[in-house]
Amino acid sequence: MELTSKYLADSLGGTLEGDPDVSVNSVARIENGRAGAISFLANPKYEHFIYTCKSSVFLVNKTFVPKEPLKAKAVIRVDDSYKAIADVLGMIEAFRKRHKSANGWCRLHPFSSKIGKGTHVGRMTFIGKRVTIGANCDIYPQVYLGDGVTVGDGTIIYPGVRIYHDCKVGSNCILHSNAVLGADGFGFAPLSDGSYEKIPQTGNVVIEDNVEIGANTTIDRSTMGSTVIHGGVKIDNLCQIAHNVEVGKNTVMAAMTGIAGSTHIGEHCMFGGQSGIVGHISVASGTTLCAASAITGNVKKEGEILMGYPAIDHFTYLRAYARYKANGEKR
């Protein structure tokens, strides 16, 4: 899992002579070659070194005609070997950042993806095209980052997280294992024959800074525009945020909470476990929803504590439940 001569030649648009499988992990000056390295000859003044150079691969200009046999296992010919070696350095650097140990590997797009300083990417992680990851992130093994995904600085992404294409994750976020961001929103148009036609979900998911998302939680991409999780939101395990939802700053939701499509949640809300909120409504900031309860209409007043299904004032619910229970106790 190192850079092979064939891969380098293809990437540089050069022609390859010799073994396509020889791999290199570093660049060495031609006067100081070594096995496992690639060396380049640009300045004819250095030509005499090439005949004794021990590097595994040489990078030379197309016009170069050797006067003696070359010892390298492979020779790559390019238009401008000096310019090409800069690209090779970039590839090796990108490669190194993704490989803190010699044993592992992840999927690479050395040219189109950018990985910030201090960021570690684990093995068996897939990084698509045009992905940008900030500095000091910890991307664990077995993660999937689709094409065009961006991740800010200092974010931790645990094994098995899947982020579909073009979603954005902010800085200092924590995404726990097997969370899925950006799967298609659940949108279908009924057809006259009783079947359904899929409505394309062309938007994305935007996670702002300081958000934590629990294991196996799902946040769907919007139909158009973005499903947005604002800064400081904390979402527990196994929650569902449907397409086109917006969750306001510092809202907290316990495990198994579900929010249906196109609903707007205010800031500083608290939702108990297994609670739910229907689609296409607005919930005021500071709303508390008790566990196992469900809001079915707009909540306009801030700071209410709601319970039951449909959720009502929690004292009202509990007093009503006391009478309900008393009814049941009568025989």
Next chain:
Amino acid sequence: MELTSKYLADSLGGTLEGDPDVSVNSVARIENGRAGAISFLANPKYEHFIYTCKSSVFLVNKTFVPKEPLKAKAVIRVDDSYKAIADVLGMIEAFRKRHKSANGWCRLHPFSSKIGKGTHVGRMTFIGKRVTIGANCDIYPQVYLGDGVTVGDGTIIYPGVRIYHDCKVGSNCILHSNAVLGADGFGFAPLSDGSYEKIPQTGNVVIEDNVEIGANTTIDRSTMGSTVIHGGVKIDNLCQIAHNVEVGKNTVMAAMTGIAGSTHIGEHCMFGGQSGIVGHISVASGTTLCAASAITGNVKKEGEILMGYPAIDHFTYLRAYARYKANGEKR
């Protein structure tokens, strides 16, 4: 991650001379050899080419005695080199289909698994034995397809989907990330000491055509026979379909819906988010179940709209809830 001389020799039942690690990615005619290719000598009329052939690996008959040293890094000797090269072509073709880029790889069973034309299989995907995938599918990276799985044409399987052995997925389906098909149904027999003995779950899951399954949804394999999702069904994220369930055509269920074991669901039903249906019952076609509600007994009449727990006619539920709430408002 290319075919190595050792892998080829083992696969062909041949004997290997030379470097076991040299890898090839193509077949070249012996008069036209090149590094990275394998060439074969069957017809003695071509023997003179072998002494100048630049291919990395030669495939020759066991009886072949070279008159000069061979330049290949490895030589594989087989009973019939002409027949063997056909197998090599098959292996390379199977390999190529699974590898659209030189960087990646997935698990291979070139002989026992079949992948249709136009199907792409992503990196780090595991494909078991005797797997059949149709044409024009898009199998993303990091998917698991157990032994004997079949997938129809045009199906999309997103990263992290796990399909246990012998499950069947139809054509034009979409399976979102981290969905699990075919895990063991939840079946245990109580023992006299208070512990439980696992009941083997020997069936499978059958997903018919045009089905969409959401992220992190689970559909368990049946105890015997099949858990069946009929054509056109749409299942949102984080749903649970237990073992032996059958879901009728074009039924739609929102996120976090759960259906317990051995229940039969009719066609064209609609289930709201966080709804549930107990096991061992039958629900008529056209039933609507409101969100956060649960059906606890057979639904025989078609087209009802049900709400609450146990679910009853939704107007009845809401009128009752109005009185319930009024009770709570009295102090």
Next chain:
Amino acid sequence: MELTSKYLADSLGGTLEGDPDVSVNSVARIENGRAGAISFLANPKYEHFIYTCKSSVFLVNKTFVPKEPLKAKAVIRVDDSYKAIADVLGMIEAFRKRHKSANGWCRLHPFSSKIGKGTHVGRMTFIGKRVTIGANCDIYPQVYLGDGVTVGDGTIIYPGVRIYHDCKVGSNCILHSNAVLGADGFGFAPLSDGSYEKIPQTGNVVIEDNVEIGANTTIDRSTMGSTVIHGGVKIDNLCQIAHNVEVGKNTVMAAMTGIAGSTHIGEHCMFGGQSGIVGHISVASGTTLCAASAITGNVKKEGEILMGYPAIDHFTYLRAYARYKANGEKR
């Protein structure tokens, strides 16, 4: 994905001459060398063999001065080649156990992790440092076992299971696909500006023997100490066990059950699907909780059958519901 000369040299603290990329998969005696093997020279009496030995890599003492050119592609020089070859044998054995076929690989820590006899580890599985896996386990592909994880004998771990660092899984357990053990408990301290500060979750998860855990279920690590699932517990798909919870022996919970933080569940309980239990309470042994119901306070008496929200005696709930429904039927 075999042991390379560079990897071996680095692991043995030796110096490498020659090709860093040549790979070996076995040890051969120097009088019986072969391509793909490593041979060592310790006893000078055997020195003459080294000049004809066909092994790919030689392991020699630092003091060894060859009298003729060596044929190996790489030579590793160490202080004590006899001692070093024992380490190589250990590495190859560890490697072999993890690789039942020549095509696959998983992440390796040959020195710090232990894998018992008869255990199979699938491809693309990540095994961290200081991991201990017992005998006769079946660890499927694409699993993640973090640093310090221990697994007992005979346990089956299906594809996509993620076990965070330092969690412990007993013997004869079955963990279904995409289950997550040991993600951070959901603990935050509110700050004066309305945001939340994460409370470090420094404990772990302990799963005792004979436990089965369903697909996509999540069990969080404790804040301190352990989240404990005692022996014989069966947990279905998509369940959530929060941090610091303890679940007593042989308790069974159906799909989508959620247990909030720091709650103590007794033995032999049965929880229906989509049921829930709030945090910081204690539930007596033998409690039955009906589906879609939620316990909101301590349950002190053993053997009760509870229903509703808040859960009450199930006959009481159903009688009350009959009157509730009758209220709704009046117009």
